[in-house]
Amino acid sequence: MTDLFRTIISYISILAIPLMIAVFLIWGFLKKVKVYEVFVEGAKDGFNTAIRIIPYLVAMLFAIGIFRASGAMDVLTAVIAPVTNLIGMPPETLPMALMRPLSGSGSLGIMTELMKTHGPDSFIGVLVSTLYQSSETTFYILAVYFGSVSIKNTRHAVPVGLLADLAGMLAAVFICRILFGI
Amino acid sequence: MLNYIWLFLIVIALIVGAGKDINDEVNNTYRNEIPLEVIFIPSSLPSGTVTRTEGEFCITAEQFNTYYGITLQQDEIKQKAELALSGGNMGNFIISCSETAPVMWQQMAKSISGKDKLAGKIEKIEFAEDNNSAKAVIIMEPVRFVKLRAITQAAIDFANIAVEIAIGLIGVMALWLGLIKVAEEAGLVKILTRLLAPVTKRLFPDVPSDHPAIGAIIMNTAANMLGLSNAATPIGLKAMEELNKLNPKIGTASNAMVTFLAINTGGLILIPATAMAVRAAVGSANIGVIIGTSIFAAGCATVTGIAASKLLQRLPIYKRDLIAGKNKSEEGKK
Numbered sequence: 334m335t336d337l338f339r340t341i342i343s344y345i346s347i348l349a350i351p352l353m354i355a356v357f358l359i360w361g362f363l364k365k366v367k368v369y370e371v372f373v374e375g376a377k378d379g380f381n382t383a384i385r386i387i388p389y390l391v392a393m394l395f396a397i398g399i400f401r402a403s404g405a406m407d408v409l410t411a412v413i414a415p416v417t418n419l420i421g422m423p424p425e426t427l428p429m430a431l432m433r434p435l436s437g438s439g440s441l442g443i444m445t446e447l448m449k450t451h452g453p454d455s456f457i458g459v460l461v462s463t464l465y466q467s468s469e470t471t472f473y474i475l476a477v478y479f480g481s482v483s484i485k486n487t488r489h490a491v492p493v494g495l496l497a498d499l500a501g502m503l504a505a506v507f508i509c510r511i512l513f514g515i
Numbered sequence: 516m517l518n519y520i521w522l523f524l525i526v527i528a529l530i531v532g533a534g535k536d537i538n539d540e541v542n543n544t545y546r547n548e549i550p551l552e553v554i555f556i557p558s559s560l561p562s563g564t565v566t567r568t569e570g571e572f573c574i575t576a577e578q579f580n581t582y583y584g585i586t587l588q589q590d591e592i593k594q595k596a597e598l599a600l601s602g603g604n605m606g607n608f609i610i611s612c613s614e615t616a617p618v619m620w621q622q623m624a625k626s627i628s629g630k631d632k633l634a635g636k637i638e639k640i641e642f643a644e645d646n647n648s649a650k651a652v653i654i655m656e657p658v659r660f661v662k663l664r665a666i667t668q669a670a671i672d673f674a675n676i677a678v679e680i681a682i683g684l685i686g687v688m689a690l691w692l693g694l695i696k697v698a699e700e701a702g703l704v705k706i707l708t709r710l711l712a713p714v715t716k717r718l719f720p721d722v723p724s725d726h727p728a729i730g731a732i733i734m735n736t737a738a739n740m741l742g743l744s745n746a747a748t749p750i751g752l753k754a755m756e757e758l759n760k761l762n763p764k765i766g767t768a769s770n771a772m773v774t775f776l777a778i779n780t781g782g783l784i785l786i787p788a789t790a791m792a793v794r795a796a797v798g799s800a801n802i803g804v805i806i807g808t809s810i811f812a813a814g815c816a817t818v819t820g821i822a823a824s825k826l827l828q829r830l831p832i833y834k835r836d837l838i839a840g841k842n843k844s845e846e847g848k849k
Binding site for chain 1: 531672687695765776790797800802815
């Protein structure tokens with residue numbers, strides 16, 4: 334059942350982009366849109382948008398970078414671990430949950446390491462895989478998306494993002510404990 | 516709030532980094548200036564007065580652990596070393612740390628040279644009768660401020676990474692913005708938005724349901740769910756640009772933007788491809804077991820995010836930002 338689902342979705346993923354290109358351009362041509370000219374017109378903005386992100390991305394990534402390099406994650410983990418122990422979350426997986434909103438490559442590294450040590454099919458292995466996929470790199474997305482339209486006052490975006498991450502973490506622990514519980 | 520979290524990350528990093536370095540200094544974690552006894556085994560038999568030679572430094576795990584006051588090292592240590600001797604029994608050495616080197620040495624080498632080289636002085640070296648081995652007393656080059664050095668390096672590295680990421684976006688950005696423009700002109704985006712209008716009207720009440728922003732939001736979410744991150748980011752940025760056209764106060768996030776980012780950072784996905792690839796790489800018997808759990812957890816995150824965005828936008832402190840903005844822009848018009 335899951336295999337069939339997986340096969341179907343992976344086919345869709347592979348076909349999606351060629352299909353979109355074909356449909357957009359052919360449909361446009363049939364609707365008498367000057368496809369080449371319109372494409373170039375739209376593409377012009379690509380450069381400016383990408384360049385506009387740079388200061389926001391530098392500010393965000395440098396802070397996350399020095400946070401990772403300083404080893405502050407160990408300290409933060411030690412502080413929070415007593416709380417997460419209460420909901421039955423193994424302390425080994427806490428750095429993963431804390432790193433996820435900050436850094437994609439950082440959390441990928443932690444996930445790989447934990448699966449190598451504890452085995453991918455162990456409770457910890459399944460939990461870190463789920464934790465990794467239960468959320469996105471919130472701070473990176475905030476920097477890139479808001480940066481692209483020069484927004485400095487993010488209002489409630491950060492608390493919303495963090496609440497969503499927290500919910501994802503709790504849901505991951507909950508579902509993994511029920512299905513693969515110890 | 517971003518202000519506080521940003522500052523928190525930086526201040527905590529600096530405090531923890533400096534604290535760890537002071538701790539290392541007080542405990543002399545890296546045993547600066549303390550001699551270590553090792554056995555040197557030359558790779559080829561030296562003859563006469565030895566000046567330059569290559570070989571291996573050998574230390575038993577027990578000896579290494581006592582010296583550094585740790586319990587980590589399991590196996591006997593054998594690392595390649597180059598020696599330059601003067602006056603027979605004094606000189607310098609360079610160790611090339613391989614992957615089998617103790618973690619401690621690898622960290623020290625990385626901190627000092629940025630590579631795998633560890634240098635130091637040879638206080639005393641005595642070759643055995645047959646020149647097959649030698650007892651040596653060595654002192655490593657002092658290692659200090661490991662964390663603060665790492666922080667400096669990370670600050671520079673990550674600033675560069677940020678620019679690389681942004682530059683790397685230019686191409687795909689242009690490609691997708693071009694394609695979407697064609698789809699808009701052809702009326703395709705309108706068809707898409709009309710189909711999902713019942714849902715998007717509720718999620719984004721401030722945005723007209725046939726606005727191009729809605730089309731971009733739908734395509735971005737679809738691309739994210741299929742794991743097409745190359746397409747998702749450019750389309751997402753297009754959505755932000757369209758939402759910004761409706762923004763009452765430029766430079767401040769609108770309600771619709773925050774709801775959109777809540778959906779986006781919730782990370783709704785159909786196939787958790789990244790985690791599955793890693794699972795396969797480390798030899799999982801059932802890589803797909805996390806599909807269901809991931810969809811459930813990401814679903815919870817997304818629903819919570821949307822609910823939080825709708826609730827928090829009503830709080831006076833967040834409302835104020837928008838209203839103040841409206842007044843200002845009206846004053847500007849007068």
